[in-house]
Amino acid sequence: MANRKFDPTPELTNLLVKSGSLHKEEALAANHEFAKALELPLRQGVLSGNILDDIFEPIQLAQSATPEFPLDFLAPGTEKDFVAYTIPNHGYIPQKHVEGDYVMVPTYDIGASIDYLLKYARDARWDVVGRAMEVLEAQFVKKMNDDGWHTLLAAGVDRNIVVYDADASAGQFSKRLVSLMKTTMRRNGGGNSASNNRGMLTDLYVSPEAMEDIRNWGLDQIDEVTRREIYTAADGSVNRVFGVNLHDRDELGEGQQYQLFYSNVLSGTLPQNAGGDANNDKVEIVVGLDLRKRDSFIMPVRQEVQIFEDDTLHRQKRAGFYGWAEQGFAVLDNRRVLLGAL
Secondary structure, rough: OOOHHHOOOOHHHHHHHHHHHOHHHHHHHHHHHHHHHHHHHHHHHHHHHHOOOOOOOEEEOOOOOOOOOOOOOOOOOOOOOOOOEOOOOOOOOOEEOOOEEEEEEEOEEEEEEEEEEEHHHHHOHHHHHHHHHHHHHHHHHHHHHHHHHHHHHHHHHHHOOOEEEOOOOOOOOHHHHHHHHHHHHHHOOOOOOOOOOOOOOOOEEHHHHHHHHHHOOOOOOOHHHHHHHEEEEOOOOOOEEEEEEEEOOOOOOOOHHHHHHHHHHOOOOOOOOOHOOOOHHHHHOOEEEEOOOOOOEEEEEEEEEEEEEEOOOHHHOOOEEEEEEEEOOOOOOOHHHHEEOO
């Protein structure tokens, strides 16, 4: 982190060396200033290191503000059709809300800490201290990623719609699945042909294995020219099918973290005996979102990441920092989420 997030200037290096002093007053004073210097790069790292791809819109709240979001600005007259999901508190499973005119989105505290030997600070070991700061940052990032994705998955499960291609083999990602999900999102997104805010599939999140399936599409899927373009394309450059943006996530896929959360925590199910074939049981989910209006996925932030020095570690010849933030996640309209299966 030292080299990636900020430039270790002579002033910052001097602070680091002083924070490793065996003179307690000097060390604590330098640690205090060092903590303040770390706060901004850590905030930036938390925002840039996520796998939410700007799905959730951060909304900064004043300390006295009520995290209340009216539903009438989304689609006047259809408030009763909205099902929202929020995380009620730290470590809780996302909770369903059906409310008349507004949704209250709870915020909750999250925290993290890290420490290292004073000698690393005294010797200006940026390789060690920088790595420690990366670990501190990663704790916030991991929590934010998991809470956001858990909320999305809970909203998708509640719809009780799982789209799949009955002709595709188990675990195979096909272009027909994209077509089916586009149609299903449109049919079940509310409104009619003239509606300005009707549902549309814009982004699809899949496992790395599903993304690699595209490279193995045969002539029954795509023409030879397109196949060659896919074969020669670099990783990450094959990112659209039928105008739908594709994103691969390591946490999705058979036996992976978000798949297990879907099955074990949310009790979500996958289509079995698909197409009448007993060997064609679906094994993993994909997540489709409508991100055109960005009117449903919100992340109220009551307090950004704050970093403090831990002045209790000096007696152990260690230096440390801890921090906290207060935020929440909500899907105001679960019709913006659609699950598919491979």
